[in-house]
Amino acid sequence: MIEHVHLDDADLLQWRLDPAGVDPALAALAARCAVCSARADAIAGDALRTRAVWLAATGSESARDERAAGLAERVLDRSTRASPGVRGDLALVIDFVRERMRMSLALRVAAASLAVHLAAFPLLAWYVLRSDARRGAFETSIEPPPEPALPAPAEPARVPEIDEPEPEARLVEDAGSAREPDAGRRARLSDRVRLLRKDVPDLTSLEPPVERVARLLWARSLRIHRGKLDEELLSRSDAADPLANALAVEVLLDHWALAGERSPALDARLGGLAPDGADPATRAIARAAIERARRYDATGVGAGRVEPVDPLGPDWFRALSAACEARGAIAGGAAVRAWLGGE
Amino acid sequence: MTGAWHFDRDPLAALREGDAETFEAFVRSHARTLIGFFRRLGAGREESEDLAQEVFLKLYRSAASYDPRCAFPAFVLRVARNAWIDRRRRRAAEPRARSMYESLPGGEVVERLGTGGGEAERRAAAREEGARLAAAIGALPELHASVFELAVVQGLPYAQVAEILSIPVGTVKSRVFHAVRKLRAALDEAAPRGSERLAPGPEPQEGAR
Numbered sequence: 001m002i003e004h005v006h007l008d009d010a011d012l013l014q015w016r017l018d019p020a021g022v023d024p025a026l027a028a029l030a031a032r033c034a035v036c037s038a039r040a041d042a043i044a045g046d047a048l049r050t051r052a053v054w055l056a057a058t059g060s061e062s063a064r065d066e067r068a069a070g071l072a073e074r075v076l077d078r079s080t081r082a083s084p085g086v087r088g089d090l091a092l093v094i095d096f097v098r099e100r101m102r103m104s105l106a107l108r109v110a111a112a113s114l115a116v117h118l119a120a121f122p123l124l125a126w127y128v129l130r131s132d133a134r135r136g137a138f139e140t141s142i143e144p145p146p147e148p149a150l151p152a153p154a155e156p157a158r159v160p161e162i163d164e165p166e167p168e169a170r171l172v173e174d175a176g177s178a179r180e181p182d183a184g185r186r187a188r189l190s191d192r193v194r195l196l197r198k199d200v201p202d203l204t205s206l207e208p209p210v211e212r213v214a215r216l217l218w219a220r221s222l223r224i225h226r227g228k229l230d231e232e233l234l235s236r237s238d239a240a241d242p243l244a245n246a247l248a249v250e251v252l253l254d255h256w257a258l259a260g261e262r263s264p265a266l267d268a269r270l271g272g273l274a275p276d277g278a279d280p281a282t283r284a285i286a287r288a289a290i291e292r293a294r295r296y297d298a299t300g301v302g303a304g305r306v307e308p309v310d311p312l313g314p315d316w317f318r319a320l321s322a323a324c325e326a327r328g329a330i331a332g333g334a335a336v337r338a339w340l341g342g343e
Numbered sequence: 344m345t346g347a348w349h350f351d352r353d354p355l356a357a358l359r360e361g362d363a364e365t366f367e368a369f370v371r372s373h374a375r376t377l378i379g380f381f382r383r384l385g386a387g388r389e390e391s392e393d394l395a396q397e398v399f400l401k402l403y404r405s406a407a408s409y410d411p412r413c414a415f416p417a418f419v420l421r422v423a424r425n426a427w428i429d430r431r432r433r434r435a436a437e438p439r440a441r442s443m444y445e446s447l448p449g450g451e452v453v454e455r456l457g458t459g460g461g462e463a464e465r466r467a468a469a470r471e472e473g474a475r476l477a478a479a480i481g482a483l484p485e486l487h488a489s490v491f492e493l494a495v496v497q498g499l500p501y502a503q504v505a506e507i508l509s510i511p512v513g514t515v516k517s518r519v520f521h522a523v524r525k526l527r528a529a530l531d532e533a534a535p536r537g538s539e540r541l542a543p544g545p546e547p548q549e550g551a552r
Contacts, residue, residue, distance in 0.1 A: 010520035014501060017494060017519070021501045021512070043520075046527040047495050053530060054480070054496065057473030058382045068375035071392050075370050079403040080363040099393060 007036050009043055016044035184297025191257040191292075234265070242278040243323055245269055246286040253292050266293075281323035288316060348416035348499065355402060355418070356411035366406075370399050377423060383492055384427050385481060394430060398423045416499065417506045424489060424507065431485070472530060479529030483522060490515055491522040 007015070007030050015022045015030060030036040101108055234251060238244045252266040270293055273286050350369070357365035377395035386394055401422055409418070480488055486508065493504040494515060501519070505512045 009524075010516045013520050013523065014516050017498070018501045043523070047519075047523045050476070050523060050526045050530060051495050053472055053476050054383060054526075055379075056469070057476055058379065065375065067392065068378060069371070071378065071396055072371045072374040075374070075396055075399040075403075076367055079370075079400060080358075080367055099396075103389065103393075 006033065006039075009039070012036060012040035013043045013047060016040050017047065184295065187295040187297075188257040188260075191253075239269070239272050242273070242286055243282045245272045246282070246289040249273060249289040249293060253289070253296060256296060279323065279326040281319060281326050284319045285316075285323050288319065348419075348497070350415060353411055353415045355406050355409040355415060358403070358406040359409060359411070366403065373419075374399075380420075380423060380492065380497070381427060383480075383496060384488060386427070386430070390430070394423070394426050397426050401426070414503060414506065417503050420493065420497075420499075420507045428485075475529045475532055476526060479526050483525065486510070487518050487522045487525075490518040491526070494519045495523065 007026065011022065011026070012030070015027055019027065030040065101111060234248060239248070249266065249269045252263050252269060256262050256266065270290075273290055278286065352362075352365050354366040354369035374395060377398055378391045381391035381394045382388070398419070402419065405422075480491070483491070489508060490504060493499050493507060494501060499507075501512050501515045504515045508515070
């Protein structure tokens with residue numbers, strides 16, 4: 001006969017909780033033992049009592065069906081019912097972000113703030129860039145291209161005739177009449193850009209006639225490239241000569257446009273400009289100088305229709321060439337060519 | 344104790360074969376089970392739902408590599424326990440029992456345990472009993488709490504608990520007993536009168552059969 005040894009409490013508990021896991025022979029012996037059976041019942045009762053209290057306290061057996069059903073639907077939406085395009089890593093990221101956003105008010109506020117900033121950034125960038133464009137240094141470059149002030153001198157007959165030059169008195173009368181306040185400054189700024197350009201047109205085939213014209217042109221060149229007005233060279237030009245006077249005005253206007261300083265000599269030279277009585281080509285040069293002085297708002301020059309003149313434009317040089325030809329051949333052509341060629 | 348983990352067909356094996364309906368039925372029928380599982384381990388209500396969702400999605404994504412030869416309930420509970428351990432590590436600074444009990448629905452305890460005569464007294468007793476038990480479970484080592492949850496609350500066979508936790512069956516046996524004894528003691532402190540105390544018996548040897 002086998003002597004029965006009472007099972008320990010852990011075995012007895014297993015006997016009650018997991019009977020299939022206990023050795024059948026031991027289970028049979030314990031079943032026949034009143035002590036083991038009673039103790040097993042007591043221990044199992046403790047376990048069941050503890051379980052019942054715990055389930056009740058955590059509410060796990062209470063009906064949370066709505067929340068559980070909602071969870072199940074969310075899971076299915078992201079698994080079997082999710083479209084293949086959003087499965088995988090992207091779905092993981094989206095799920096993570098969505099859950100964290102759902103759980104944290106601070107995160108939702110931060111995300112909203114970020115969204116606002118991201119939306120505002122392009123608008124801010126557009127505003128800033130637009131403002132920069134308005135105060136660009138090359139504002140004058142967007143002005144309409146200048147109309148030629150002088151006709152092309154391909155044929156002498158095409159040199160513009162100034163049959164009815166405006167009387168000086170009328171020009172002086174018009175001085176100070178209404179013009180846009182910034183128009184003169186803008187015109188000088190525009191010409192400054194043109195004067196600083198290096199792309200002087202190739203006009204070396206022209207034959208300028210007079211040496212003092214060449215001197216004036218040379219002074220103009222110095223003025224342009226060195227930024228200083230050569231008063232000595234300027235003083236050599238003959239104020240009584242209409243062409244020399246007109247070129248002196250051009251030099252002084254160059255100086256005004258480039259250095260931003262108006263020379264006192266300008267008014268005197270402007271007063272000496274007399275388009276009348278000269279040959280047509282010289283009158284065209286004088287006329288161009290007057291129109292340019294008008295654009296600059298020079299005192300003593302009447303307002304009226306303003307003809308834009310490019311100080312280094314081909315039309316101006318052609319007119320100059322025609323004026324020189326009208327005076328006959330000269331010895332100063334080489335200097336002019338040197339100036340035009342930048343030597 | 345519970346038939347929650349009995350399946351006519353393995354949901355993940357079915358999913359591998361293109362049968363999504365079985366898996367969907369499993370999700371619908373076990374959402375509450377998993378939520379309760381995490382609640383009892385110490386997670387808050389929102390956290391429990393979050394963890395349950397995480398487990399279901401992990402199961403879904405692991406279908407392709409799932410080995411149908413392993414027991415599905417053990418597989419699910421292993422994934423769930425690993426998710427819980429990962430979550431605990433992330434919030435290691437938080438005391439488990441406190442956070443769990445703070446989120447316990449006191450009203451539910453009252454509804455569960457507070458019906459019948461002597462309503463106010465029953466409510467107070469139930470509230471105190473639940474609090475003490477929650478504190479006692481929170482004070483258990485994590486493995487003891489898991490063993491109690493799986494073997495006693497879920498009613499899984501010891502062998503399956505051992506598989507889930509990767510420990511010997513003998514260790515499961517001894518830890519189930521220790522957990523029950525400690526928790527029973529906590530309940531006795533809550534309601535000392537009228538309860539039969541568990542008389543001390545022979546100490547089981549850990550890992551012994």
